[in-house]
Amino acid sequence: MxxxxxxxxxxxxxxxxxxxxxxxxxxxxxxxxxxxxxxxxxxxxxxxxxxxxxxxxxxxxxxxxxxxxxxxxxxxxxxxxxxxxxxxxxxxxxxxxxxxxxxxxxxxxxxxxxxxxxxxxxxxxxxxxxxxxxxxxxxxxxxxxxxxxxxxxxxxxxxxxxxxxxxxxxxxxxxxxxxxxxxxxxxxxxxxxxxxxxxxxxxxxxxxxxxxxxxxxxxxxxxQKELRASRPMSAxxxxxxxxxxxxxxxxxxxxxxxxxxxxxxxxxxxxxxxxxxxxxxxxxxxxxxxxxxxxxxxxxxxxxxxxxxxxxxxxxxxxxxxxxxxxxxxxxxxxxxxxxxxxxxxxxxxxxxxxxxxxxxxxxxxxxxxxxxxxxxxxAFEDLRGVSAWLDENAEAGEPVFVVSDYLTYLVTFYDGSQSLDLHEFPTPGERDVAVRSEQEAGQALRVASRLSRGGALWLVYSRPFHGDPEGLLLAAMKRDAGAELAVRLPGVDIYRGAVRAE
Known part of the structure; x- marks a missing residue:
């Protein structure tokens, strides 16, 4: 200078x-x-x-x-x-x-x-x-x-x-x-x-x-006050x-x-x-x-x-x-x-x-x-744009896609240009900011997945577990009972593929 x-x-x-x-x-x-x-x-x-x-x-x-x-x-x-x-x-x-x-x-x-x-x-x-x-x-x-x-x-x-x-x-x-x-x-x-x-x-x-x-x-x-529990400023x-x-x-x-x-x-x-x-x-x-x-x-x-x-x-x-x-x-x-x-x-x-x-x-x-x-x-930001593109190429028609944390569904939907993905908030479809905090809630989520997938294949978009699955209980249940296996890893997001038995 x-x-x-x-x-x-x-x-x-x-x-x-x-x-x-x-x-x-x-x-x-x-x-x-x-x-x-x-x-x-x-x-x-x-x-x-x-x-x-x-x-x-x-x-x-x-x-x-x-x-x-x-x-x-x-x-x-x-x-x-x-x-x-x-x-x-x-x-x-x-x-x-x-x-x-x-x-x-x-x-x-x-x-x-x-x-x-x-x-x-x-x-x-x-x-x-x-x-x-x-x-x-x-x-x-x-x-x-x-x-x-x-x-x-x-x-x-x-x-x-x-x-x-x-x-x-x-x-x-x-x-x-x-x-x-x-x-x-x-x-x-x-x-x-x-x-x-x-x-x-x-x-x-x-x-x-x-x-x-x-x-x-x-x-x-x-x-703003009701959005999440407040945390005071600290050193x-x-x-x-x-x-x-x-x-x-x-x-x-x-x-x-x-x-x-x-x-x-x-x-x-x-x-x-x-x-x-x-x-x-x-x-x-x-x-x-x-x-x-x-x-x-x-x-x-x-x-x-x-x-x-x-x-x-x-x-x-x-x-x-x-x-x-x-x-x-x-x-x-x-x-x-x-x-x-x-x-x-x-x-x-x-x-x-x-x-x-x-x-x-x-x-x-x-x-x-x-x-x-x-x-x-x-x-990097969570690559939900990449998630939509990858699923458009790899997911079969009718296979449900469950998104954790659930509020990220907005972004996957936005980037789903063909509108072909069967997207669901997880663990509770239709609701936002729901977290799995117990084995019982993980079991309920699996029953929802079984009903919506009709006992067939499903996809799990897994991101920000500190909000949707803070104890890792949901992912553990999906791996144990739905055979979920990692399909691809993108910045900030993992995509799993699995299947559950029809109830």
Missing amino acids: PAAHSLTKRAERWWVFGILLVSLLFHALTIRGQGLFVDEMAELLHARAPAGELLWLADSSPPLYSLMLQGWVALFGKGEQARWLSVTFSLTTIVVVWRWGRMLGGPALGVAAAAAVALCPLQLFYAQFIRSYALLTLLAAGAACAATRAIDTDRPRDWALFAVIGALGVYAHYYFVVTLLVLGLALIVQRGWRMGRRPVAAALAIAVLAAPAAPMLLSDFSY AAVAFTGFSWFSGYSLGPSKNELQVISGGQAARQAAPWGLAILLCTAPLLWRGARRLRREKRLATIALLVVAPTLIVGLLGAASGITYNPRFVAWCVAPLSVWLAAGMVGGVSGETKWPARLATLGLAAIAFVAVSNRHSVDRY
Whole structure:
């Protein structure tokens, strides 16, 4: 990255254009590499509802993203191509972070921040994900950028822009309120309690514009709370949050492996990568802090990186909502600015090679993480697209296909283009989120399989047993009493073939 004094305006724009072009090329080459994730399928199904119903349909999120997705699908089609909506948000985020970094420390810092967020594995993960997280990151970065300009200029139009972005953010994700709280706290730190009339007016405008989201929150809150038993935030969850910003869920244990291994096992697998990340980030954060302190920006950036995780964790504990690192995935935007300040910062006479080595190290870690996501099966989405294609070729007409975990049936159905598969949720056809937890329930499932297969051949699509078959009792019964044998293994999914006696 060129030094601040050597970066002309023309060169700056070419750097940003190059970063955007490489990002666009990356997405074009990889966006269809994996089939849809189950949460993406749920979002697509949710977006099918009429716009009037969509405003009030409970799914734990406000309706802005779903409404935009509905329009996008109508224009460009469903399936993996719907991911391009999130890609569009991601590319725009790169531009916003560039402008924000430029505002905080000049052209070189802006370009470095754009490169850092463009290469961030977690940002790249949600950039190809059909959920609202890429939009949330864009609006959070936009709000921080607008707030920075408004604080510097105190012009009414800048505060008005901040108010508009702030209100839109509330309709993108309920936890966007945390962004506003942290920005307000940063303003108090910078100005004191006598902050002036215009910031107060902007806050009131956001409250008025976002007020219609309040009744939506009540129904979505009930839906989310009843979805699964809540788990409070822990020290391990906080550590994993910071780790995920640099790993993108594809270094150390995979997300599915975290469901079945102990905390100690997870820590041991993640430790080498965690140490590498720490060694690379420490000198950049130290140098960046010194640079941002000189610019009187450190308090704002540090609060935006650190405080949201603690606030979201406390809100989750108070409300009974399970904490999840994706709720604060947008923190990679201010984190990228902080790291960028370390890449181009420093003081006169300071040795630059530690920062350069750290930058190269972080880039190498990001490269491995992103490569793992697209080439290593343990980090890939469950390949239900491949399941449908394989069964279309190998299953005979009329042979029932039982799916565990049962809610994954949505995806197999979606990819069954010929609609020829006789699909059933298992262990209870027609019901979702049913788990086998006893020998008796496994026996009942076998009787269901016997009735539906009429004593003939059957197929078992077996995935995410930690939800549908946590003790392995169902698979053991299928092997013992139905002669189930592994037919093929795909990323995250095993397909078994067996037969049961007619009752």
